[in-house]
Amino acid sequence: xNILEKLMYRSRCKxxxxxxxxxxxxxGCDIELVTCLSPRYDVEQLxxxxxxxxxxxxxxxVTGPVTRATLEAVKTVYAQVCEPKxxxxxGSCPASCNVFAGSPVIEGPLSKHIPVDVYVPGxxxxxxxxxxxxxxxxxxxxxxxxxxxxxxxxxx
Amino acid sequence: MNLSGxxxxxxxxxxxxxxxxxWFFAWGEHKxxxxxxxxxxxxxxxxxxxxxxxxxxxxPSRHGIEADLLRLxxxxxxxSLLGALALLPVFPAGLSFSGDGILLVALLELPSICFILAGxxxxxxxxxxxxxxxxxxxxxxxxxxxxxxxTIAVTQGTFRLADLAGPNTNPxxxxxxxxxxxxxxxxxxxxxxxxxSAEQEIYSGxxxxxxxxxLGMWKLAHGLEWVALTGLVATLVLPAGGxxxxxxxxxxxxxxxxxxxxxxxxAGTARFTLDRSIRFYWRWAAILAILAISSAIYMGFRS
Numbered sequence: 001x002n003i004l005e006k007l008m009y010r011s012r013c014k015x016x017x018x019x020x021x022x023x024x025x026x027x028g029c030d031i032e033l034v035t036c037l038s039p040r041y042d043v044e045q046l047x048x049x050x051x052x053x054x055x056x057x058x059x060x061x062v063t064g065p066v067t068r069a070t071l072e073a074v075k076t077v078y079a080q081v082c083e084p085k086x087x088x089x090x091g092s093c094p095a096s097c098n099v100f101a102g103s104p105v106i107e108g109p110l111s112k113h114i115p116v117d118v119y120v121p122g123x124x125x126x127x128x129x130x131x132x133x134x135x136x137x138x139x140x141x142x143x144x145x146x147x148x149x150x151x152x153x154x155x156x
Numbered sequence: 157m158n159l160s161g162x163x164x165x166x167x168x169x170x171x172x173x174x175x176x177x178x179w180f181f182a183w184g185e186h187k188x189x190x191x192x193x194x195x196x197x198x199x200x201x202x203x204x205x206x207x208x209x210x211x212x213x214x215x216p217s218r219h220g221i222e223a224d225l226l227r228l229x230x231x232x233x234x235x236s237l238l239g240a241l242a243l244l245p246v247f248p249a250g251l252s253f254s255g256d257g258i259l260l261v262a263l264l265e266l267p268s269i270c271f272i273l274a275g276x277x278x279x280x281x282x283x284x285x286x287x288x289x290x291x292x293x294x295x296x297x298x299x300x301x302x303x304x305x306x307t308i309a310v311t312q313g314t315f316r317l318a319d320l321a322g323p324n325t326n327p328x329x330x331x332x333x334x335x336x337x338x339x340x341x342x343x344x345x346x347x348x349x350x351x352x353s354a355e356q357e358i359y360s361g362x363x364x365x366x367x368x369x370x371l372g373m374w375k376l377a378h379g380l381e382w383v384a385l386t387g388l389v390a391t392l393v394l395p396a397g398g399x400x401x402x403x404x405x406x407x408x409x410x411x412x413x414x415x416x417x418x419x420x421x422x423a424g425t426a427r428f429t430l431d432r433s434i435r436f437y438w439r440w441a442a443i444l445a446i447l448a449i450s451s452a453i454y455m456g457f458r459s
Contacts, residue, residue: 007208008208008209008212010205011204011209011212012212014199014201014202014205014209015202015205015206015209039193039194039195042195042196042197044186044195044196045190045196045197045198045199047198047202047205047206051360052353052355052359052360052364053282053359053360053363053364053365055365055367055371056360056366056367056371082213082214082216082368084212145212
């Protein structure tokens with residue numbers, strides 16, 4: 001890596017913007033994710049911030065078991081996040097559909113529809129675990145950015 | 157253009173100073189809010205990392221006139237703010253010409269107009285709602301802002317910024333400065349006047365469809381707006397003279413104190429609805445501004 005690539009790698013690690021997408025979650029994981037922004041956990045000191053628009057985001061945080069009504073939204077929002085991007089599945093629902101498995105209105109698990117980089121299991125997961133997952137995703141995203149730029153990424 | 161003009165535009169208080177200062181002020185804003193909420197807050201280089209990261213994003217390609225316009229607006233905002241910064245009479249002996257105060261007001265207003273147009277051009281419904289809110293808020297706060305500037309100009313009988321700079325004994329000058337301070341939260345879209353980018357209602361408002369480098373330019377423009385507006389107040393209250401390094405340092409210090417003050421107000425207040433924001437400016441702040449300008453004109457006739 002030359003110095004510019006190193007700077008870009010560091011910036012991507014240090015400034016992950018999140019977009020929070022609820023796909024029919026019971027709100028348990030959503031509350032835990034928002035807790036991460038509170039004074040007790042304060043993710044802003046790691047440079048992590050929630051964004052209002054998926055176009056501004058780097059990391060898509062998905063909660064919920066992907067209900068039929070939200071499936072199209074999941075695909076649209078995933079497409080709207082600009083490359084390089086990463087996906088964090090928060091809670092047991094996007095990983096395995098949890099207690100909703102087998103329900104006719106559930107289209108999960110999430111990995112059937114979009115590629116997932118980090119799973120944070122738990123019902124709901126602890127805020128520390130969520131922060132760990134997001135930090136891991138930021139690193140994956142930065143490494144992916146370097147890899148894609150090295151081989152000349154396709155223009156989208 | 158002479159050498160002094162180029163230095164004003166590119167070195168101080170222009171490009172070379174204003175861009176890091178804009179990042180520093182953006183950090184100060186977030187850090188102060190975090191400390192008020194008993195958080196630790198972002199590291200010093202956070203706005204810089206955000207900017208570099210946005211430059212590295214691959215954005216969806218757009219075609220046609222909208223694509224060009226959407227790229228033009230943030231660039232135009234940055235350029236007009238750099239122009240406004242170059243006009244600031246930090247060292248009153250430097251570059252100044254008759255009527256540059258009017259040019260300064262126009263250059264400070266251009267980013268807001270670009271912001272509104274960006275919202276309408278993006279075609280996003282959230283962008284359009286945000287643009288309407290910004291347009292209404294701009295009409296509301298500009299009444300007070302322009303009256304405040306005119307009051308300051310009337311006390312000196314000129315629009316030449318070098319003559320307006322620095323404190324003076326005329327009370328009209330200080331009421332004018334107060335009027336400008338009242339308008340800064342609305343111009344910077346801070347709480348309680350942040351309806352145009354109300355995240356919980358309309359996502360990111362006019363910037364919803366922006367991504368990557370163009371969004372980075374908007375953030376840069378916002379940082380420059382901080383420097384320009386707080387710098388304007390700083391030049392109006394700081395006495396001229398002394399060694400230039402000390403003067404420049406005082407200029408930054410007074411600007412940064414305003415950043416902390418505005419950040420405290422933003423962290424301590426909730427968001428006003430649009431009609432409340434207008435009521436604040438057109439009722440309470442306008443009364444102050446009209447009193448100020450009428451007293452300034454009256455004093456002018458008496459002397």
